[in-house]
Amino acid sequence: MTPPYPLIYHRLLDAYGPQHWWPAESRFEMMMGAILVQNTNWLNVEKALHTFRPKMTPEVIDQMTAEELAPLIKSSGFYNLKAKRIKAFIDWFQTYHFSIDLLKKQKKNRLRSELIEVYGIGRETADSILLYALEKPVFVVDAYTRRIFERMGYDMPKAYDLFQQEVEQSFTDDVSTYNEFHALLVEHAKRHCRAKPLCSGCPLSDICQQRIS
Ligand code: SF4
Numbered sequence: 001m002t003p004p005y006p007l008i009y010h011r012l013l014d015a016y017g018p019q020h021w022w023p024a025e026s027r028f029e030m031m032m033g034a035i036l037v038q039n040t041n042w043l044n045v046e047k048a049l050h051t052f053r054p055k056m057t058p059e060v061i062d063q064m065t066a067e068e069l070a071p072l073i074k075s076s077g078f079y080n081l082k083a084k085r086i087k088a089f090i091d092w093f094q095t096y097h098f099s100i101d102l103l104k105k106q107k108k109n110r111l112r113s114e115l116i117e118v119y120g121i122g123r124e125t126a127d128s129i130l131l132y133a134l135e136k137p138v139f140v141v142d143a144y145t146r147r148i149f150e151r152m153g154y155d156m157p158k159a160y161d162l163f164q165q166e167v168e169q170s171f172t173d174d175v176s177t178y179n180e181f182h183a184l185l186v187e188h189a190k191r192h193c194r195a196k197p198l199c200s201g202c203p204l205s206d207i208c209q210q211r212i213s
Contacts, residue, residue: 108136
């Protein structure tokens with residue numbers, strides 16, 4: 001059975017309100033944040049952004065080595081690895097002359113295919129960049145999303161792309177809805193559907209099987 005995605009979306013929106021994602025001062029910072037947040041929490045990303053921000057332009061990063069970049073993003077964890085990933089991303093971005101406007105003019109599927117080929121950019125990171133920096137209509141699947149729907153009683157596709165396609169079939173290609181839905185699911189995972197869930201008061205409790213293992 002397919003989850004009632006629009007119902008879930010509206011329940012979460014009523015409960016938590018608009019989330020105003022992504023928290024960033026610019027689209028480029030958003031793209032950097034999408035890489036820095038891999039395997040860590042947003043608090044550590046914010047600390048890293050504070051140190052990184054004065055040098056955070058694609059042109060400056062392009063002139064740095066990964067070894068020079070790594071100390072600036074130390075607070076995000078796995079900083080040597082993430083420095084290499086950011087450098088690889090910058091190499092790709094350079095093929096578009098470091099122009100976000102030029103990126104936005106490209107087709108979603110082309111950008112997605114290219115991003116996934118960049119070292120260290122997986123589907124979730126690629127889709128976050130597409131949605132939040134480039135305003136392409138795409139649903140971001142993450143571990144929180146999977147946890148919530150599986151606990152609710154749905155056997156979700158294991159493959160990322162199939163999971164994504166299933167959700168997208170229930171919506172028109174609308175950037176603001178996908179923007180809000182992902183942010184709301186993250187908020188729900190923090191407030192109620194935590195690793196140890198707080199089901200009391202959960203806005204989805206009457207439609208959730210609470211399959212908690
Ligand atoms: S009722 Fe519990 S398990 Fe179900 S969505 Fe809410 S917090 Fe998660």
